[in-house]
Amino acid sequence: MNDAPGNRALADRIRIETRAWIDGQAVPAQSGKTFVTLNPATSALLAEVAACDHADVDRAVKAARRAFDDGAWSRCDPGKRKETLLRFAALLRQHGEELALLESLDSGKTIRDCRNEVAHEVPHFFQWYAETIDKSFGRVAPTGQGTVSMIVQEPIGVTGLIVPWNFPLLMAAWKLAPALATGCSVVLKPAEQSPLTALRLGELAAEAGIPAGVLNVVPGLGEEAGQAIGRHSDIDMVSFTGSGEVGAYLLGYAAQSNLKPVGLELGGKSPFLVLEQAAITDSLIESAVMAAFWNGGQNCSANMRQIVHRRHRDEFVARVIERVKAFVVGDPLDPATDIGAMITAEHRDRVEGFLQSGVSEGAQVLLGGASLDDNPGFFLKPTVFDAMTPDMKIAREEIFGPVLGMITVDSDEEALRLAVDTEFGLHASVFTQNISQALQFARALPVGTVSVNSFSEGSVATPFGGYRRSGSLSRDNGLEALAQYQQTKTIWIDLES
Ligand code: NAP
Ligand code: MG
Numbered sequence: 001m002n003d004a005p006g007n008r009a010l011a012d013r014i015r016i017e018t019r020a021w022i023d024g025q026a027v028p029a030q031s032g033k034t035f036v037t038l039n040p041a042t043s044a045l046l047a048e049v050a051a052c053d054h055a056d057v058d059r060a061v062k063a064a065r066r067a068f069d070d071g072a073w074s075r076c077d078p079g080k081r082k083e084t085l086l087r088f089a090a091l092l093r094q095h096g097e098e099l100a101l102l103e104s105l106d107s108g109k110t111i112r113d114c115r116n117e118v119a120h121e122v123p124h125f126f127q128w129y130a131e132t133i134d135k136s137f138g139r140v141a142p143t144g145q146g147t148v149s150m151i152v153q154e155p156i157g158v159t160g161l162i163v164p165w166n167f168p169l170l171m172a173a174w175k176l177a178p179a180l181a182t183g184c185s186v187v188l189k190p191a192e193q194s195p196l197t198a199l200r201l202g203e204l205a206a207e208a209g210i211p212a213g214v215l216n217v218v219p220g221l222g223e224e225a226g227q228a229i230g231r232h233s234d235i236d237m238v239s240f241t242g243s244g245e246v247g248a249y250l251l252g253y254a255a256q257s258n259l260k261p262v263g264l265e266l267g268g269k270s271p272f273l274v275l276e277q278a279a280i281t282d283s284l285i286e287s288a289v290m291a292a293f294w295n296g297g298q299n300c301s302a303n304m305r306q307i308v309h310r311r312h313r314d315e316f317v318a319r320v321i322e323r324v325k326a327f328v329v330g331d332p333l334d335p336a337t338d339i340g341a342m343i344t345a346e347h348r349d350r351v352e353g354f355l356q357s358g359v360s361e362g363a364q365v366l367l368g369g370a371s372l373d374d375n376p377g378f379f380l381k382p383t384v385f386d387a388m389t390p391d392m393k394i395a396r397e398e399i400f401g402p403v404l405g406m407i408t409v410d411s412d413e414e415a416l417r418l419a420v421d422t423e424f425g426l427h428a429s430v431f432t433q434n435i436s437q438a439l440q441f442a443r444a445l446p447v448g449t450v451s452v453n454s455f456s457e458g459s460v461a462t463p464f465g466g467y468r469r470s471g472s473l474s475r476d477n478g479l480e481a482l483a484q485y486q487q488t489k490t491i492w493i494d495l496e497s
Helices: 004-012 054-070 078-094 096-107 111-135 168-182 201-208 222-231 244-256 282-297 310-325 345-360 412-420 435-444 480-484
Strands: 020-022 025-027 034-039 044-050 139-141 147-155 158-162 185-189 215-217 237-241 262-265 271-274 305-309 364-367 383-386 403-409 427-431 449-452 486-494
Touching: 004 096, 020 054, 020 201, 034 096, 054 158, 054 185, 054 215, 054 222, 078 096, 078 111, 078 168, 078 201, 096 111, 096 168, 111 168, 111 480, 158 168, 158 222, 168 185, 168 237, 168 480, 185 222, 201 215, 222 244, 237 244, 244 262, 271 282, 271 412, 282 305, 282 310, 282 403, 282 427, 305 310, 305 412, 310 364, 310 383, 310 403, 345 364, 345 383, 345 403, 403 412, 412 435, 427 435, 435 449, 480 486
Parallel strands: 158 185, 158 237, 185 215, 237 262, 271 305, 271 427, 305 403, 383 403, 427 449
Antiparallel strands: 020 025, 020 215, 034 044, 139 147, 147 486, 364 383
């Protein structure tokens, strides 16, 4: 494992692909336009990337449709599709270190997290879904002796995948892997702040033997490339991870075009509950701080609202503060760094706006958030608020930054009441040594994932998605994710006519 100078030397040698990948080729935008992506840790220009618009999206959709219709991927032998996707996973693993460095440069995420997410988890996702391909069966319905009624799943067709910047390649993999496994063709739009790792996918997909046109990557602005995907009448479904605001636009685009289904994974304001019968262990404290500060809090399932029973308040506060003080904020390429840069200067300023609003509404700052002195990068130190009340802006709106807010309660009933008092429903963590109570809370919380005595979003095998305004009925991950990219057909045969 390299130290920071070693990583920097490797990073300097990385080849950066800036073109779109359409129909098996790296191409500039037809307009010739580009947009810039910065290194958030230095604010330096990293690359000028093809700014795709509706013309490029249309070209990608035509290629994806042709590839879908010719059947070389969508109807090929399942064993062959599996082997090809496994080869893709192996190539991603082989290029894992390079992709991890590129991700860190482009997004300001720590190299430690990038190694885990990009070099390890991303290939694993493709491998896991590849393994499902030759193990998926249809069903025969019980319709009696005179008929046979087969229920089969078919790939939905051309899919549009739009992803955010907080886990750039991982969010893409969450959607690409099941979409490709089912036989769909794909048009992927990465976020404008972090497009570079996705742009390396095309070449590796071609090398693995995925036919031209099956996987297309169109970098560009949301209002242009993203909107063009949302409105395209020959895209059969869209799967989106990002903000509720853009999710709502996509529902509108679908309504105004071809009524395509839209899978939504949106934001959250997830609670972390320390109940009366919790044991305040090192593991609980580690969960609490990671729930708030992992990825600099730029996490849809960040548990920023920490609701703590009064019995544990003093010990919890003291141990959280001690642990947070040990966080290293700074150079993302240094393996010792815990919190890298915020994605953009605007986003850092937005988070600072939340800090000011917390103070002006009366929350108490136990540990102060501020930018790093004399640093051109977009860094923000972690903040811990005490005396947060449920009506404050910082308690209601998604901050998406390194902020932990504490609400002290006098009973577990009050904790539950506050936990559900939100329009979101992505995730919740519940800490108690009472297993019956843990299950009662898990059932009562209207969220897509509940972690008991841990902070975990699950694994590739477990579905992830939101209740309420945190998402639609679709789920990423697990076997459930396959359903987004498939439609169900009934084949009804009369045996007696
Ligand atoms: P965002 O602004 O909604 O952007 C997400 C993607 O949508 C980007 O690729 C963006 O392009 C694109 N986009 C923007 N405007 C568009 C438009 N009019 N039509 C089509 N696409 C458009 O979200 P973000 O700020 O990048 O990400 C943070 C959000 O994602 C948070 O709310 C977070 O909670 C959520 N999130 C949810 C999950 C989950 O699984 N539930 C996981 C991670 C993040 P540009 O890059 O050009 O803006
Ligand atoms: Mg960038």
